Amino acid sequence: MTTAEDTLEAVAARIRTHVVDMCAGPEGGHLGGALSCVEVLSALYFSVLRVDPRQPGHPDRDRFLLSKGHAALALYATLAERGFFPVGELAGYGRPGSRLMGHPVRAVPGVELPTGSLGHGLALSCGFALANRYAGRDSRSFVLLGDGELQEGSVWEAAIAAASLRLDRLVAVVDRNGLQLTGPAERIAPMEPLAERWRSFGWAVREVDGHDAIRLADHLAAAPWEPGRPSVLIARTVKGHGLSFLAGRTDSHYVTLSPRNHARALAALAATDAAR
Amino acid sequence: MSRAVREAYRDCLLSLLDRHPEVICLDTDTGLFRPEHVSAAGDQYLNLGIAEHNLMGIAAGMAACGRTPFVNTMAAFATSRALEAIKIDIAYNRLPVRIMATHGGLAAGHLGPTHQALEDLAVLRVLPGMTVVVPVDATATEAFVAQSLSLPGPLYVRLDRKPSPPLPPAPAPVIGRAQTLRPGGDVVLACCGPYPTLACLAAADTLAGHGIETAVLNLHTVRPLDTEALIDAARAAALVVTVEEHWCGGGLGGAVTEALAEAAPTKVLRLGMPDQFADAVGNQEYLLTYYDITAERIVTMVRTALDATARFGTH
Numbered sequence: 001m002t003t004a005e006d007t008l009e010a011v012a013a014r015i016r017t018h019v020v021d022m023c024a025g026p027e028g029g030h031l032g033g034a035l036s037c038v039e040v041l042s043a044l045y046f047s048v049l050r051v052d053p054r055q056p057g058h059p060d061r062d063r064f065l066l067s068k069g070h071a072a073l074a075l076y077a078t079l080a081e082r083g084f085f086p087v088g089e090l091a092g093y094g095r096p097g098s099r100l101m102g103h104p105v106r107a108v109p110g111v112e113l114p115t116g117s118l119g120h121g122l123a124l125s126c127g128f129a130l131a132n133r134y135a136g137r138d139s140r141s142f143v144l145l146g147d148g149e150l151q152e153g154s155v156w157e158a159a160i161a162a163a164s165l166r167l168d169r170l171v172a173v174v175d176r177n178g179l180q181l182t183g184p185a186e187r188i189a190p191m192e193p194l195a196e197r198w199r200s201f202g203w204a205v206r207e208v209d210g211h212d213a214i215r216l217a218d219h220l221a222a223a224p225w226e227p228g229r230p231s232v233l234i235a236r237t238v239k240g241h242g243l244s245f246l247a248g249r250t251d252s253h254y255v256t257l258s259p260r261n262h263a264r265a266l267a268a269l270a271a272t273d274a275a276r
Numbered sequence: 277m278s279r280a281v282r283e284a285y286r287d288c289l290l291s292l293l294d295r296h297p298e299v300i301c302l303d304t305d306t307g308l309f310r311p312e313h314v315s316a317a318g319d320q321y322l323n324l325g326i327a328e329h330n331l332m333g334i335a336a337g338m339a340a341c342g343r344t345p346f347v348n349t350m351a352a353f354a355t356s357r358a359l360e361a362i363k364i365d366i367a368y369n370r371l372p373v374r375i376m377a378t379h380g381g382l383a384a385g386h387l388g389p390t391h392q393a394l395e396d397l398a399v400l401r402v403l404p405g406m407t408v409v410v411p412v413d414a415t416a417t418e419a420f421v422a423q424s425l426s427l428p429g430p431l432y433v434r435l436d437r438k439p440s441p442p443l444p445p446a447p448a449p450v451i452g453r454a455q456t457l458r459p460g461g462d463v464v465l466a467c468c469g470p471y472p473t474l475a476c477l478a479a480a481d482t483l484a485g486h487g488i489e490t491a492v493l494n495l496h497t498v499r500p501l502d503t504e505a506l507i508d509a510a511r512a513a514a515l516v517v518t519v520e521e522h523w524c525g526g527g528l529g530g531a532v533t534e535a536l537a538e539a540a541p542t543k544v545l546r547l548g549m550p551d552q553f554a555d556a557v558g559n560q561e562y563l564l565t566y567y568d569i570t571a572e573r574i575v576t577m578v579r580t581a582l583d584a585t586a587r588f589g590t591h
């Protein structure tokens with residue numbers, strides 16, 4: 001556990017490399033949306049969450065749910081780096097005999113509940129927060145949503161419930177990378193002003209550079225920001241962040257990296273590291 | 277490998293748009309229609325975003341105003357997520373919405389149970405007035421899309437994800453009419469979908485080698501089931517085996533069992549996904565083998581059942 005800047009960055013860099021390696025496997029992977037949330041996950045698992053990899057089921061743990069379950073690659077890499085299972089297991093991603101499915105499954109230590117069908121995570125997290133309140137536990141519940149995912153009506157049903165139940169130990173993060181599967185989210189379904197939208201639903205809202213792990217960690221650690229209100233952190237991110245040839249591009253959504261592009265991606269990551 | 281059925285659907289629909297201004301394609305960020313297809317479709321295509329329940333509602337509203345919506349989503353989300361809108365807004369009103377559901381069965385492979393659809397046939401075939409079809413290849417897909425234009429009520433089309441191995445030539449596919457892929461005798465294999473059909477044809481070959489004459493019936497229309505063809509084939513047979521990429525309960529196996537129990541009681545064995553969510557990781561072909569929806573399994577089931585029948589003389 002650390003909050004030192006260099007270490008959080010180093011962790012994020014290792015996670016990025018794992019994600020890229022997994023996308024060079026036979027099935028490829030949801031590369032862009034995994035890379036956009038690497039700092040969010042690093043901040044959560046290496047600074048904010050009260051979790052113990054040796055006791056993943058500890059009743060007093062904070063709970064995290066990856067509502068945008070297609071970013072499983074980033075979650076698996078983070079959990080492995082944090083010690084929930086061996087890093088070597090990542091090489092089996094998507095392959096027969098592995099437990100690392102294309103979307104998170106409970107067989108993987110650290111995964112609370114399976115996700116992958118968009119629009120489920122916020123309601124589930126409300127359930128976590130409510131159960132913790134009934135049990136008198138001070139644990140917090142965190143959930144990461146995609147910005148395209150916000151088009152699912154179920155997200156807003158849960159947003160209403162969280163505010164009316166005054167679930168202030170619930171913290172949502174929106175990975176605002178601006179893109180969904182087929183193009184820019186704002187062109188398909190405009191949501192701006194997004195912060196205003198959440199505020200009008202009764203949430204405390206903050207916005208942050210989603211690739212600044214330190215700032216992310218500071219905001220997340222400080223929640224709840226307003227007593228009696230659930231918190232949502234809008235993380236401004238770039239889909240495919242870290243890979244110049246894919247960053248900000250719609251076609252970063254699902255990628256099978258050829259050996260050539262795999263090498264290119266690793267070189268791009270190494271160059272970013274060297275420049276730090 | 278033959279052409280992917282979902283691409284066959286897309287291309288076929290694009291070719292119909294000019295002649296059918298009432299047709300509109302409503303999408304949910306699936307990516308099946310690439311930018312070039314979107315521009316070719318003009319204002320007869322709309323991406324409504326990631327909101328499948330909303331999709332069905334909007335489609336029903338447009339259908340009530342005289343349009344014929346073809347709606348795109350994955351089978352898993354169409355059936356489970358948008359079911360109430362399908363039931364109340366579409367089926368109850370008998371509206372001509374065409375639900376084009378990709379990634380049927382285990383086609384989502386390693387993406388896991390959230391993306392696999394092993395319940396869709398069971399869930400949708402109980403809805404009054406619903407037509408449920410599973411095209412076996414690109415030819416059947418094109419035929420069903422064309423025929424759907426004169427079909428009055430709602431239609432659910434289960435499509436695969438990737439191209440599947442080619443099938444031998446078969447009679448022209450018609451919605452509601454079973455295709456006899458192989459005439460039979462002692463045993464009837466009834467199937468729907470590309471991989472189950474391939475498995476049945478291979479199993480029938482093997483069984484013929486053991487002297488067991490086996491019919492293969494492609495019941496691509498799960499509702500309304502071609503009971504006449506089924507009963508005809510079953511009448512002469514000691515055994516019917518259903519094979520599908522679906523949980524064993526309620527799908528094609530359920531439909532066949534119900535039909536035969538009432539009209540021509542025959543022993544039926546059902547082969548499909550065992551009663552569990554997939555916990556194995558791998559692609560569609562791997563999972564089919566892992567969960568044993570295979571020609572070898574069909575052969576074993578048939579031989580074991582016939583041996584037992586012979587021993588106890590129940591037929």
Ligand SMILES: Cc1ncc(C[n+]2csc(CCOP(=O)(O)OP(=O)(O)O)c2C)c(N)n1
Pocket residue numbers: 032033034036068070116117118119145146147148149150175177179180181185239253304305306326328353357
């Ligand atoms: C209910 C549902 N509908 C459709 C999909 C298919 N799908 C997977 S990812 C995705 C795009 C998601 O966009 P966004 O939430 O912005 O994620 P990100 O950009 O972070 O990848 C879609 C449509 C799904 N997984 N679940």
Ligand SMILES: [Mg+2]
Pocket residue numbers: 146147148175176177178179180185
């Ligand atoms: Mg996005």
